[in-house]
Amino acid sequence: MDLNKRAQLVRQWVYQAADQIHEGLKNPLIVKTKSNPKDLVTNLDQSTEKFIRSQIKTHFPNDKILGEEGGQGQIDNLQGPVWIIDPIDGTTNFVCQHNHFAIMVAFALDGDVQLGAIYDVMNDDYFSAVKGQGIQRNGQAYQVPYDDLAISESLIALNRQILLDDRYHAKDLVSQSLGIRYNGSAGLEILNVLKGELSLYAALALKPWDLAAGVALVNESPLKLTQLDGQALNLMQANASVIAYPSAYQTFRDLYDRSVQEGD
Ligand code: IPD
Ligand code: CA
Ligand code: CA
Ligand code: CA
Numbered sequence: 374m375d376l377n378k379r380a381q382l383v384r385q386w387v388y389q390a391a392d393q394i395h396e397g398l399k400n401p402l403i404v405k406t407k408s409n410p411k412d413l414v415t416n417l418d419q420s421t422e423k424f425i426r427s428q429i430k431t432h433f434p435n436d437k438i439l440g441e442e443g444g445q446g447q448i449d450n451l452q453g454p455v456w457i458i459d460p461i462d463g464t465t466n467f468v469c470q471h472n473h474f475a476i477m478v479a480f481a482l483d484g485d486v487q488l489g490a491i492y493d494v495m496n497d498d499y500f501s502a503v504k505g506q507g508i509q510r511n512g513q514a515y516q517v518p519y520d521d522l523a524i525s526e527s528l529i530a531l532n533r534q535i536l537l538d539d540r541y542h543a544k545d546l547v548s549q550s551l552g553i554r555y556n557g558s559a560g561l562e563i564l565n566v567l568k569g570e571l572s573l574y575a576a577l578a579l580k581p582w583d584l585a586a587g588v589a590l591v592n593e594s595p596l597k598l599t600q601l602d603g604q605a606l607n608l609m610q611a612n613a614s615v616i617a618y619p620s621a622y623q624t625f626r627d628l629y630d631r632s633v634q635e636g637d
Contacts, residue, residue, distance in 0.1 A: 376503045379480055380488050384499065384512075386428045387476050390421045390460070391494045394476075404468055413464050418442050421460035425478060429456050441582045451484035451608060459582035462491075463558025471495075475560035479585035484608065489589025491560045500564055502589040508567070517594045518569035522618035524549045527572035529621070530562050531555065534577050541575075541601065541637065542628040549624065563587035566596060566616050573617035573625055575601065581608040587616065597622040601629055 394417050403416040422442040429438055433456075437448045440458035448455065456478065461467050463474035472495045479489035490501040500515070502508045508515040529550045535543050536553075547553050554571065556562060560583070562574040567590055584598075585608055591598040598616040599605060603626055606612050615625055 376480075376487055377506075380490070380501060380503050382428070382432060383478050383480070383488065383490050384501065386425055387478060387490055387492045387499070390424055390476055391492060393417075393424060394421060394461070394494060398471055402468060411465070413468055414442060415461070415464065415468060417467070418461045418464055421476065422458055425458050425460060439581060441580065449609075451481055453483065455481045455484075457481065457582050457585035457608070459560065459580075459586075462560040462583060463556075466557045473556050473558055473561060475558055475564075477560045477582065477586040479589055481585065481608065486585055486588040486592070486608075489586030491564055491586045491590065493561060493564060498564075500567065500590055502593045504589065504592065506593070508590055508593045517567055517596065519618060520595050521620050522569065522572040523620040524572055524624045526551065527618075527621065528552050528554050528570065530565065530571050530574040530576075532576035535575060541625070541632045546573075546625060546628055559583040560587065563590065563616055566618075567591070567594060572621035573615065575613075575615040575617075575625060577613045578611040579614050580611050584608065584612065584614060591616060595619065601625075602633075 397417045405414055406412055407414055419442050422440045426438055429436060436454040436456055438456045439448050442460060459477040461474050462477050466473040474494060476492045476494060480487050488503045492499045499511050531543055559579055565571045566574050584606060596616055596618060601613045601615050617625060
């Protein structure tokens, strides 16, 4: 099946999943912890992933699936057709705010991301990209508003650990910027960069499902998305990652390299 048909199906699944989330929010959430007390999962994270997995299995029974709430039996390589799902990105926001979370789905072939979608559920704002065909926002062609953006003329987002530890001269970076904003959903931060609301987002330990849909979108834009040290992402592991406009990216990378030389 061609990529555009897959992308159409993804949009249907994601909207259906969002309807189920809206419905589910009418009842109290069942919240559990995973690896630590701050690592939350809800009944709706689990049911959303289950729903999207069931759709994939119906339409593409031979494709592999990597999903955050998939539990045992996750895949060990990206060979062949692979779907990558984050059913609710920003679970802590979802639990605490019932807002500021996204559904993310991507499809990769032999590790090369072919399509991705990030849906800002409460704002009903759907970003998607098919490889080589540009970005769409709610089904219309979307242009990233800037070719470039400097730190000095923009807001940036850095995750808590980078800031708390002042890693990679983070405070210097924040001082150079117009300010810092952080909303707690990697997918929505990536959209904020694509919308030109931020020039840069950097975070530690982003998982394949935090990044894969963003890769599809970023590849159709002037933005850069790499590991913090400039290496290409590896979607089989967690990546400390930076997504940014070219000038902002270079500023970050220069500070990063300086911190490495200083033994940080
Ligand atoms: C998390 C969010 C958060 C990021 C974490 C992710 P989740 O995803 O994207 O912004 O800092 O690293 O794990 O667990 O809410 O899907
Ligand atoms: Ca996530
Ligand atoms: Ca999640
Ligand atoms: Ca999680």
